[in-house]
Amino acid sequence: xxxxxxxxxxxxxxxxxxxxxxxxxxxxxxxxxxxxxxxxxxxxxxxxxxxxxxxxxxxxxxxxxxxxxxxxxxxxxxxxxxxxxxxxxxxxxxxxxxxxxxxxxxxxxxxxxxxxxxxxxxxxxxxxxxx
Amino acid sequence: xxxxxxxxxxxxxxxxxxxxxxxxxxxxxxxxxxxxxxxxxxxxxxxxxxxxxxxxxxxxxxxxxxxxxxxxxxxxxxxxxxxxxxxxxxxxxxxxxxxxxxxxxxxxxxxxxxxxxxxxxxxxxxxxxxxxxxxxxxxxxxxxxxxxxxxxxxxxxxxxxxxxxxxxxxxxxxxxxxxxxxxxxxxxxxxxxxxxxxxxxxxxxxxxxxxxxxxxxxxxxxxxxxxxxxxxxxxxxxxxxxxxxxxxxxxxxxxxxxxxxxxxxxxxxxxxxxxxxxxxxxxxxxxxxxxxxxxxxxxxxxxxxxxxxxxxxxxxxxxxxxxxxxxxxxxxxxxxxxxxxxxxxxxxxxxxxxxxxxxxxxxxxxxxxxxxxxxxxxxxxxxxxxxxxxxxxxxxxxxxxxxxxxxxxxxxxxxxxxxxxxxxxxxxxxxxxx
Numbered sequence: 001x002x003x004x005x006x007x008x009x010x011x012x013x014x015x016x017x018x019x020x021x022x023x024x025x026x027x028x029x030x031x032x033x034x035x036x037x038x039x040x041x042x043x044x045x046x047x048x049x050x051x052x053x054x055x056x057x058x059x060x061x062x063x064x065x066x067x068x069x070x071x072x073x074x075x076x077x078x079x080x081x082x083x084x085x086x087x088x089x090x091x092x093x094x095x096x097x098x099x100x101x102x103x104x105x106x107x108x109x110x111x112x113x114x115x116x117x118x119x120x121x122x123x124x125x126x127x128x129x130x131x
Numbered sequence: 132x133x134x135x136x137x138x139x140x141x142x143x144x145x146x147x148x149x150x151x152x153x154x155x156x157x158x159x160x161x162x163x164x165x166x167x168x169x170x171x172x173x174x175x176x177x178x179x180x181x182x183x184x185x186x187x188x189x190x191x192x193x194x195x196x197x198x199x200x201x202x203x204x205x206x207x208x209x210x211x212x213x214x215x216x217x218x219x220x221x222x223x224x225x226x227x228x229x230x231x232x233x234x235x236x237x238x239x240x241x242x243x244x245x246x247x248x249x250x251x252x253x254x255x256x257x258x259x260x261x262x263x264x265x266x267x268x269x270x271x272x273x274x275x276x277x278x279x280x281x282x283x284x285x286x287x288x289x290x291x292x293x294x295x296x297x298x299x300x301x302x303x304x305x306x307x308x309x310x311x312x313x314x315x316x317x318x319x320x321x322x323x324x325x326x327x328x329x330x331x332x333x334x335x336x337x338x339x340x341x342x343x344x345x346x347x348x349x350x351x352x353x354x355x356x357x358x359x360x361x362x363x364x365x366x367x368x369x370x371x372x373x374x375x376x377x378x379x380x381x382x383x384x385x386x387x388x389x390x391x392x393x394x395x396x397x398x399x400x401x402x403x404x405x406x407x408x409x410x411x412x413x414x415x416x417x418x419x420x421x422x423x424x425x426x427x428x429x430x431x432x433x434x435x436x437x438x439x440x441x442x443x444x445x446x447x448x449x450x451x452x453x454x455x456x457x458x459x460x461x462x463x464x465x466x467x468x469x470x471x472x473x474x475x476x477x478x479x480x481x482x483x484x485x486x487x488x489x490x491x492x493x494x495x496x497x498x499x500x501x502x503x504x505x506x507x508x509x510x511x512x513x514x515x516x517x518x519x520x521x522x523x524x525x526x527x528x529x530x531x532x533x534x535x536x537x538x539x540x541x542x543x544x545x546x547x548x549x550x551x552x553x554x555x556x557x558x559x560x561x562x563x564x565x
Contacts, residue, residue: 009513009546010545011545011548016545037517039517041543042520044517063545064545065510065513065545065546067513067515069515098516098518099516
């Protein structure tokens with residue numbers, strides 16, 4: 001399933017994460033999951049939220065630089081070999097993973113893997129063929 | 132101190148010095164008028180002929196020349212000699228990415244060599260000295276200018292050029308170097324590194340450092356002289372006039388003697404452009420008196436200084452200017468290279484298409500000048516991928532290096548974090564403590 005992910009630029013300094021997170025809290029937007037990529041100088045906060053459009057507006061209003069990207073959320077059974085199977089398909093199709101992170105969806109209890117492929121449509125096609 | 136024979140013109144009688152200046156000025160103005168379109172047009176616009184220059188004070192009738200004139204006539208538009216008579220070209224960075232080109236005839240090289248010899252002699256150097264020339268060799272005038280002067284003086288030159296600190300220190304110690312030419316900040320760096328290499332700079336035979344190509348202070352001199360065996364001398368020059376060797380400190384280190392037989396000094400108020408009284412601060416304006424390939428008339432150096440009319444204890448009759456502490460424009464000098472904020476701007480524009488908010492932060496770490504360009508991230512070039520942002524940083528570093536010739540650090544910062552100012556944006560934050 002395609003999801004809209006919000007990315008926010010952060011400087012790598014104390015207190016930087018506070019601003020976007022506070023803004024979302026005040027606007028009553030729930031964060032489903034997040035991941036942080038960091039380098040020596042800067043970081044990128046990646047967010048999956050319940051209402052991406054509203055969240056984008058809220059974040060931009062407080063001065064954040066926001067980018068919306070399509071990511072692919074793939075459901076896997078929470079058992080050994082779940083991720084291995086997907087990586088096998090992805091590798092055979094020659095798809096490059098830019099980054100990925102995982103979370104557990106609380107209602108179903110299933111694991112969700114969030115992938116950022118350079119070409120998400122090609123990834124969807126490859127995964128559908130494999131299944 | 133024994134007077135070196137080459138220094139004789141430094142001690143010329145005042146009347147003879149002024150006569151020499153006037154006769155050279157008149158010849159030079161004639162050559163400039165006859166051979167350089169820009170100078171002729173500007174003089175014609177004032178109904179001024181070379182014959183109207185009858186006294187040294189008449190120089191004030193002549194129009195000023197500014198750095199933009201060199202840029203506008205790039206590359207060869209201000210040359211007064213045909214290429215067959217020009218034996219050397221040098222270049223330094225300009226305001227828009229195009230360098231400023233300067234030219235020398237054989238006679239110009241002879242004069243330059245002479246003023247550099249007189250510079251070294253004023254610092255007490257002579258045959259038998261071993262001079263490590265750590266100014267960069269190449270288009271920059273520092274390396275070759277110092278080289279020719281030192282060699283003609285009869286000293287032993289080590290043409291080591293800039294960089295490679297460990298090798299510099301090894302050579303300095305093993306070759307028994309007695310004098311070094313480099314930027315003062317680089318020498319401080321050498322001092323720091325020497326401790327790590329177990330070299331005691333106070334025990335070396337070094338006795339003179341000829342430091343220039345960037346502004347420096349008495350505080351730096353005190354530190355250099357306390358932590359090494361040498362006396363630190365300030366040398367002044369600029370490519371547009373000749374290169375290093377326009378002026379030098381003598382053993383009394385109280386201002387820089389200008390080689391007035393070759394360079395005519397004026398100090399003006401940079402706002403009104405009127406001359407200021409002796410001793411008062413203003414912008415240094417220089418006129419070349421002997422240059423053939425590229426004469427320069429009333430060149431506004433942008434360097435702020437003052438002219439000391441009173442004689443120096445050394446007995447030189449050529450007058451002194453105060454050490455240059457600051458400039459009247461926003462150009463900054465980093466590791467001996469002239470950089471304008473507008474060059475950084477052009478480099479950013481080239482990569483991003485639109486101009487982001489940015490600020491140039493100058494710091495001095497371990498006595499070496501550092502430049503960091505902070506660039507605010509905009510939605511246009513922000514990405515969710517670290518790789519893309521890191522590539523952007525690299526592109527910016529490369530673009531700035533290709534335009535200015537210096538390698539800087541680029542830091543991406545969050546939007547609205549760079550202070551906005553009313554009116555002209557403050558693009559330069561100089562945090563160097565000097």
